Amino acid sequence: MNAQDVLDFWFGAPGSATYGQPRREWFVKKDAFDATVRERFGAVIDEALAGGLRAWDEQGPQGVLARILVLDQFTRNAWRNTPRAFAGDALALAAAQQLVDAGRDKALGPWQRSFVYMPFEHAEDPYMQERAVELFSVLAAEHPGFDETLDYAHRHRGVIARFGRFPHRNAILGRPSTPEEEAFLRQPGSRF
Numbered sequence: 151m152n153a154q155d156v157l158d159f160w161f162g163a164p165g166s167a168t169y170g171q172p173r174r175e176w177f178v179k180k181d182a183f184d185a186t187v188r189e190r191f192g193a194v195i196d197e198a199l200a201g202g203l204r205a206w207d208e209q210g211p212q213g214v215l216a217r218i219l220v221l222d223q224f225t226r227n228a229w230r231n232t233p234r235a236f237a238g239d240a241l242a243l244a245a246a247q248q249l250v251d252a253g254r255d256k257a258l259g260p261w262q263r264s265f266v267y268m269p270f271e272h273a274e275d276p277y278m279q280e281r282a283v284e285l286f287s288v289l290a291a292e293h294p295g296f297d298e299t300l301d302y303a304h305r306h307r308g309v310i311a312r313f314g315r316f317p318h319r320n321a322i323l324g325r326p327s328t329p330e331e332e333a334f335l336r337q338p339g340s341r342f
Contacts, residue, residue, distance in 0.1 A: 151194050153206040153216035160219050170259055187227040195224050199237055211257045214249050215266055218242050222269045233323055242269040260293040271306045274315045279307035318342065
């Protein structure tokens, strides 16, 4: 398994009909897709969570992106609704920060960049939420069709500003919810 295998799975192989196009599977919960991620990439996810796959970073922004995908997206698919879904968040965020701080995210296509920015959006940290909105604002200004990704960044930032955490993670992580969080979770669209 290598970085290109991850990129081809997520974005489609270069030259394919799906390459560079958004995929429904990215944002829709489907048991079959989650099972495919778990079966095909489970060992790679475990390796990344143990601090491995850093050699991929030497391949440039594409290699870093592949590692971020494994840590931030594949974990969410493979272990949906379990604490392990968030186990790679800190490592994904660190990789994303390094890539962005070096300006190397700009070498990626727009959809690829959006997945570099998601670890900022997934962070239960107000400063990282501000960074997410900044990054997605630039992406939306540069590329038509990214207004919805910017809207999600604003929505994530709003939840963290209000609660300091994502209430929909409370039950998964064994955290008690406040009455305000419980009321919020009963509202449509309160879960990401």
